[in-house]
Amino acid sequence: MRETIRDSWQRSRRHGVRPDRHLPPIELREDLVSDLRREHPLARVWPMLCDTMRSVTSEAGNLIFASDADGRLLWMDGSNADLRRAERVNLVLGARWSEEAAGTSGVGTALALRRPFQVQGSEHYLSAVTAYTCTAAPIRDPTTGAPLGTIDLTHATKQSDALVLSLMTTVARLAEAELRTIALQQQARTHARYGERLSRRSGTHSALVTADGQVVHAAPQGWLPARLPAALEEGEIVLPTGQSMIVERLAPGGPFLLVAQEADADPALSLEALGRDRARLRVAGMTHDLGGRHSELLTVLIANPGGLSADELRREVYGDAGKAVTLRAELTRLRSVLGHRLASEPYRLTGQVAADFLDLDAALATGAPSALLDRYPGPLLPMSAAPGVVMLRTRLHERLRARLLAAGDVDSLLRWTNTRHGQADAGAIQSLRRLHG
Template identity: 55%
Template sequence: MPLVDDDLEHRRQASPLAHVWPLLRRSLANATSGPSQLLFLSDAEGHLLWVEGEHATLRVAERAHLLPGALWSEDAAGTSGVGTTLATGRPFQVFGSEHFLSAATAFTCTGTPIHDPGDGRLLGVLDFTCAARDWQPLAVALLDTARRLAVSELGASRLREEARVRTRYVDRLAKRLGTRSAIVAPDGRVVHADPPGWLPSRLPGKPAEGPVLLPGGQAILVERLSAGGLFLVTAGSDLDGFAVDPVLRFRGLGRARAIVEVAGTTHELGRRHSEIVALLLAERGGMNAKALAAEVYGPQGRPITVRAELARLRAVLGHRLASEPYRLTEDCEADFLDLDRDLSTCPADVLLDRYPGPLLPGSTAPGVVALRARLAERLRRRVEGSGDADTVIRWEGSPHARGHGT
């Protein structure tokens, strides 16, 4: 499916190729500045993330659907410089009529794949396209030179990021957790270990978030540290939260800012994060970014905004916050959900004792407003139907009974 607006911008920001695109543009500027010449950089699915070319050429290219966000995988567009390069994993050149789509037969396309220097995964395709009559015999060599520059920069950037994370996180995390810890790269290499040697130099396979049992029987907990893929590994046997209490606990009744307890640590969340966690707790099947944005910000909510909040929230929740769709993966307890569950079985006076106030009072997030109103209305009906006059008087006299807490 093509990408548009916020989805395109999010995909660009998330792409590891984002910071090498300027380098690629500069290195190929002379070869792509003339009429009928275009430069594309796609992601690993075949979406064109960036398109560079002279203005008139871009207008012509748009008619052939060669524009940012367009999908040019082999499944979507058949034989093409981008799609066939992705399918084969090797440089590929398509001449005019060899294209599957008739709209592209006026062009000759040359693609070369860019792989991650750490784990070898395919990141995307660099493609040089020109009018079929202006075929460039040296296009493959030019693109390969640019590709080598990009891969070299990706490797250098990875080393800089590893050094930055070591400086920023390791000492602080080791002191906070009081346990053995390590920083691990996406390919499983142990970048830093404290104390040295408590882990092998490389983990088996690619790191995956959550509890992991190593082949030798050692329990570890893996959590992502950065969007670039670096991971924090801690010794599972040393963490109370890992071995004893994996439950995430949420308290939001009567609180403008929710309290969450995660692996023995208590956090006070900001308003937006409180709303997001409450909504994900209520919808355990998860929500995509568009649906969650509407529940938090209303109909005009932008997925890219809620994704940014979720990225920051991950620093607190770690592997417990999964994506596609966004959801909470661990066992969870929430005061508002527990109260709602017990409405039919618990005495009315006990229910009131457990209700210090509405869910996240003051929140205007549409999804939270709905949850808050629903719980308050169900509690009102339960109290008024209990036949306990004293409890009814207590409810009617409470400040949060007015307007049912909405």
């Protein structure tokens, strides 16, 4: 017995596999197999592998399988007769053929040793499969080197085994090369789509990073390793080098924009919306003149620091007739400006937030009338019909009016009635007449 086979048998025995009373467990139902296939990286290369091995699987007795990294069979190809014959030993979709579950086998031992491996006939630990020779090779992630699964050729033991191990090793390398090409193409598309966001950060340390930590582009070049060790989440992180970074999610599943947080950077988000049909936003050292809908969304979010559900935010901005899909589209576009500062579930703003209408509202209790008018260039987003904005605008306007009338300051009341927003205020005009006797 080969030493590698003997070692594998010993591992199989320790795992409790019974060679004469055991078949590999079928762990996955058909629907779960379909779900795993859909998300698995090897789904991108399986059609190519089938085409490559077509001349092999067309011969009677030959089957090919692809497993995941746990040894569960997710794809298989061969003649119907051979597939039915394989069912007797649970060589079927959803079955687990790792060493822990099936003992020594092509799939399980190749995964255990992390290299191509062939198990011939009686070298199998399970008596039920000694009629087969199984040759498997791991397929590795082209960026991390971690096994994604295996590609396995199973055939009758009586057939020739010459060159099969070399064939499967070559097929696995072909799959890895194809995965590397796909990854590079995806990185190129990511850079083309989001590279402009990176260019806005000229002069800072920044990077575009995929969801799995692959650095697509870094500026300046080389300040980050080619891959980050941990999955990214929005917000502030500290790299192993001690550098503090802000992470912004650019799309629901990634990629991410990383920007070095400067020690003297202003972390606040500030909004000017009084007397303006469209709000002006200052964030991360940049000024944005927002569109009407984004002005309304940001105003409502600022006024509700505890956050709003998607349905609540929809009603506040669009009214009862608004559609959730429209809201999500606008929030996605707004996120391109706000980045990680726009959180969800519930929707809310994170970090320091300032707004001119909040400052005025806070000053109404104690501020002098003339100082209050200095803070009030006009109503809050006067052209907006969003229910939440209308309520805020009316409340703030009425509170300021009541404060001026209660103070009885003649100069302030004159200023109020001489402005566009106070010129038809009969109550203020009547108070002026009383004060003048």
